[in-house]
Amino acid sequence: MGSEEVLQVLFSILGGNIVVVLLAAFIIICILLGVRIVPQSEQFVIERFGRLKAVLGPGINFIVPFLDRVAHRISILERQLPNASQDAITSDNVLVRVETSVFYRITEPERTVYRIRDVDAAIATTVAGIVRAEIGKMELDEVQSNRAQLIEQIKALVEEAVDNWGIEVTRAELLDVNLDQATRDAMLQQLNAERERRAQVTRAEGEKRSVELQADADLYAAQKQAEARRIQADAEAYATATVADAINAHGLEAAQYQVALKQVEALNTLGNGNGKSTIVVPANALEAFGNAFNMLKGRG
Structure with missing residues (x-):
């Protein structure tokens, strides 16, 4: 066998092996690209040629290699917005500074990623507007005393506003309602005046009760004295009647x-x-x- 024939055999063997290697490598790449394992806390948004194809849930999922791609990895864990403070004016023209906190989670990633760019900023802006509007309908005393009801109203309105974004508001908190120093001083004076008024009312009621009890005691004593006099008068009348009967008899x-x-x-x-x-x-x-x-x- 000549050298040329040997070379031809070697090329044929190597060429066949290269094809097999390349085919095996292609199959492995397709498997790697076609299988997606999604963590329990996430969902994958799949696009095909730039359009929404599917949303993959937790577990093993299959996609079409080279055509489909994971465009977004969305965490479905509950999130907390940073505490935010905003000014609001009550219906009785009192300026208050309200601190709020909102918890939410993404329930429909395909709506969240294609309808809103910055979810946290959008929710924070929505909450601030709703808080100002709701506090503007209430007086300061109502804001202080009906905080639980106010929180429920804010949560319901925020849920309604963000429903189109595929978001669920799990909790809303009204952490604090702060007042300016002048308002605090005025409220403190009013509180002290109210305490003094209640103390005066309590003292007056105590004195009134004391007078009533003394009057009841005097009335009771007078009734007993009158009863004693009546008994004595009855005894004297009985004695007189007895003497008269004796005189009549003897x-x-x-x-x-x-x-x-x-x-x-x-x-x-x-x-x-x-x-x-x-x-x-x-x-x-x-x-x-x-x-x-x-x-x-x-x-x-």
Whole structure:
């Protein structure tokens, strides 16, 4: 075999191997370009010749090599906008500075990437406008006391505004409502005045209650005294009635007998005293005592 024939055999063998190698390399490249593994926290937006072709979810996905490409890798995790502060004026013309925070996540990447360029800036601008508008409808006291309701209103309005961008607002927070120093001083004076007014009202109510209780006590005492007098009067009336009944039953002599008995008992009490004393009695008293002794003697 000549040298020329040897060279021809070598070229034929090498040429066949090169084709196989190139074919194998092409297949490997197609597999690498056609298989896309999407992480759980992302979604891939696929374009074909510059147009939207599909949105790939988490897991293994297949695309057409050399025709399809991954145009956008979108994170579907919840995001937080940087805290933003904006001025607002309430309906009672009070200037307040409101600090807000918004949380959101992308639910439809194909709408987000093709309808809005800067998502964070767009949401921040929308929130600022809605906050100013809603606070402008409320007085300062309402803003302070109805913060939860205000947050719900802001969240609902922001959701409605960004719905066309494929975004879900998960939470909106009204972190702080700050006032200028002059307004704070005026509110402090008003608060102190209100506290003093409440203290005065409390003291007045206490004094009123004390007077009412004292009046109730006096009324109760008067009622008890009147009741005691009534009972005493009833007792005296009963005694009088008893004497009258006795007189009617036994005649006047029975009554005179009882009087004479009391007079004698009184005289005995005076006579049995320890001290030496002189008792002066009227003449008619002596006559009465004499009559009493006679009546007692007659009774005996």
